[in-house]
Amino acid sequence: MTLIKNNIALWLGYAIAIALVVVNRHHCFFWDTVQLGSKHADFYFSSHFSGLLLPNDIDSGHIPTFGLYIALVWQVFGRSLEASHLAILPFAIGIVWQISRLCNKFVPARYAGIAGLLILIDPSLLSQITLVSPDVPLAFFFLMGMNAVFENRKPWLTLAVLLLFLTSMRGMMVSVCLLALDLYCNFDWTLHWKKQLQRLFKRSLIYLPALLVFLAFNAYHFLQKGWIGYHKDSPWAKCFEPAGSVKGVLFNVGLYGWRLLDYGRVAVWLVLFILLLIYKKRLVNPKTKVLAFFTMVIVLVLPLNLLWAKNLTGHRYLIPVYLVVSIFTVSLLFSEMVKSKVKIGLALLWFVMIVSGNFWIYPTRISQGWDSTLAHLPYYELRQEALHYLDQQQIPYADVETFFPNTAPLNLIDLSNDTRHLDTFDGSKRYVFFSNVYNVEDTTLDILLDPSRYKPIQHFESNRVFITIYKRL
Secondary structure (H helix, E strand, O other), X not given: OHHHHHHHHHHHHHHXXXXXXXXXXXXXXXXXXXHHHHHHHHHHHHOOOXXXXXXXXXXXXXXXXXXXXXXXXXXXXXXXXXXHHHOOHHHHHHHHHHHHHHHHHHOOHHHHHXXXXXXXOOHHHHHHHOOOOOHHHHHHHHHHHHHHHHHOOHHHHHHHHHHHHHHOHHHHHHHHHHHHHHHHHHOOOOOOHHHHHHHHHHHHOOOHHHHHHHHHHHHHHHHHHOOOOOOOOOOXXXXXXXXXXXXXXXHHHHHHHHHHHOOOOHHHHHHHHHHHHHHHHHHOOHHHHHHHHHHHHHHHHHHHHOOOEOOOOOHHHHHHHHHHHHHHHHHHHOOOOOOHHHXXXXXXXXXXXXXXXXXXXXXXXXXXXXXXXXXXXXXXXXXXXXHHHHHHOOOOHHHEEEOOOOOOOHHHHOOOOOOOOOEXXXXXXXXXXXXXXXXXXXXXXXXXXOOOOEEEEEEEEEOOEEEEEEEEO
């Protein structure tokens, strides 16, 4: 019976992952995926893969493997939204598989299935699976690396770290966390220091291929372009502006804390603290000890390359943190030491609150990570209705302004071969295409809501996501 229940839970996890991709396969590129998915892939596809480096206006500084991958999928299956989304499907399925393997290591067999579901249903992870996002393969490679460390499978760890390096610079930081876990699990620190150095050198060979690829790409990039990471004229240079002061860094630390609790994740931390409070040291064993260590490492290390800048604390950047904290928590929750009633009660609390996170929509003046919650899903249909309205009213796109991420040509957002686009808002055009998913600044919102300056002429809304067309007076 236990095996049947776990198989049902596992297949339900696969069904959720597959459904998220398949049901949303017609959705356009959204938020950062316009840049990291569509624009990168379109460059390679339209140039017939004639060069490796991207033009400066779309070069994010990463090794552009994800864009190359999507372009190759287009080459085989055609340039379409469906093909783009289905390219994410293997990684979505792989995430469920890797989570299941981890749960089988740290959770008693009869609870492994439900534990895996609790980890999987994080709103930010599920939302990213609905998108053509590099964070889906990154999450898969990260989980693959964790399993490789715990099983001490060196070739698989080498592959996982290499793929993380190829995915993004954040993948490199995740690899540093995996290195710490690897040294904790698979290195004997009681040896004489000379033997330690020998063993460390041999162990470092696992990470050498990734390091060599990283150095080779960045050396080539610097020789060709004269910069690494980003440049001062980059469209997203503001994201890399230093926080500027201790106050700015502390603000980012507070924002980081909010991200860890946001969209129902407060329940995960609440469950964790309740368990530690009630059972204290009785839950400590070699398995939970290693997860406690890795939780501390990733919570402290991963944000180090995010907190120094003004705009690098997005929810999706922290998906590896959410995963590790959840894995640690389920390992405690489903421990034999915890009473069945406590297990059921805390699991229900976790489930209800984390699902409710997909309905957390803040007031328009509070920015939120719309690409990291399923709350954004109504936007796609609303956007099509609003664009249809513009065409129906014969309003030229040249007379309409809008905001990120809706400023790219339709050809790159919808893959529609429509080259029209809406300009970025500067107050000079007759019409404004506005949505609460655009996170506009308060000063801009004040202008739009000033009845002496703009009048709303059409409004589209579904489940508290809305698009409003304004006309300048």
